[in-house]
Amino acid sequence: MARLKRFIKRYRFFLLLVLINGLLFIIEPELGQETAVLSVHNLLEMLSVIPPIFLLLGLMDVWVPRETMMKYMGKDAGIKGGIFAFVLGSFSAGPLYASFPVAAVFLKKGVSLTNVFLFIGAWSTTKIPMMLFEITQLGSKFALIRFGLNLIAIIVLAIIMERTTTKEDSEAIYKMVSRQTDEK
Amino acid sequence: MKDKSKTRLALKKAWKSFENILPSVLTVLLLIGFILTLLDEQAISRLLGADFGIWGVVIAAVIGCITLIPGFVAFPLAASLVAAGAGYAQIAVFISTLMMVGIATLPLEIQYFGKRIAAKRNILSLIFAIIMSCIIGVIM
Known part of the structure; x- marks a missing residue:
């Protein structure tokens, strides 16, 4: 009951x-x-789309050490970390909502907020296969201008998100994220 | 042996996090079903088929925010809208909001990032989409 x-x-x-x-x-x-x-x-x-992603995430959560993720995409990874996050997002597949659980595990593993939002931004708009499809449908001028503007928007957005998120906020997310994957 | 139990833990975690968001995912999927019934391709074509200037951009932004259409459907739709006389600014804002802003998937985003960050990301994305569409409208 x-x-x-x-x-x-x-x-x-x-x-x-x-x-x-x-x-x-x-x-x-x-x-x-x-x-x-x-x-x-x-x-x-x-x-x-979703179950394979969760399977991979579960494996990543257990097998990839936090230090490794921090080294490549943490706060101190610098521009390389940003590029890495962007490329990972651009080569993904699936709708935007599928990126949230991935981003959550990234956060848990110590990936910086900026890089997490770069990843989400790239996932949403700069997917390479979609880009090629857009060129065939709407022409290269439109697609390339949109790609360029989007790229700027994603970067600015990620920076704003990072700058405006307070310490309490990021700790709250961290807690929420841990609760999603760990035993209650 | 240690590896085996670790992998089992991974599977357990995968299931746990999947089951955790399942209620929101199912809700979102049904919501999208409702929205796309009301706003099917014909309805979108009717609303965006002509160049309505600034109002066209607003309508396109609203439709892009509330619907969730995969790219392989959205781009041909956008191409047919251009052929029907829609402005490029309208199409740009429609595609950008479609990809970056998700009202229907908001419950899911909130579950991961909390209300404040989810709202902030969506609002900022909307603002950027509008700015970008204005620039595209001028260039194209």
Whole structure:
């Protein structure tokens, strides 16, 4: 009983949305079907992206020492660390939300905030395969200008994020991140 | 033997962190399902198909912020919008916000980074996207 209660509490928003979708089925069968199909499609896509990422993250969490990550992308890694974080993000695959758990483990392993946000920024907008696709669809002028501007935006954003995050804030994130992966 | 138990710990951690965010992920996926039903490709084409000037940029930013469309769908869509007469500034802001700002995925981002940082990242990304689109609108 207590477990069921806990389940309902944790999944309340999800269950509510399922309920709404169910009602939609009754009132507007066509719309209801469309949302359900889209959600299942999204779910399948998620299942193809997220579990492998978490598997890799679990392995990284246990096998890669904190010192190694700090050496390459920590506070003292300098510009090389930034470039490394940017390249890692650019060669990734998957939607932006898949980058959050990766970023979380990076933070836990001592990667600096600037580099974490460079990584997230690169993941979101400067993926190389997507870039090539953008050139074929919208032309190289548009794609390259956007790439250049985005690059500047990502760097400025990462710096602002780092500068404006207080010590308490970063400690709070660190705690939250540790709680995500460690036993309760 | 030590390695084996370490790998087992890795699997345990992987499952734990996956299960931890599963409620938010499922919520986000359903939300996206709802949003994309309302704002399907035809609706987006109708809203962004013409050059509405500054309002076009605002509408494009709003749509880009609330939807989540993968690049291999978004770029052909953007190309067809350009062909239909949409301005480059509009298209740029649409693509940039689509990629950088995620209202639907906010619950997930908050779970990892907290409200303040998640809000800050999204708002700053939106501002940058608008600035970039203005520059692109002038250059193109």
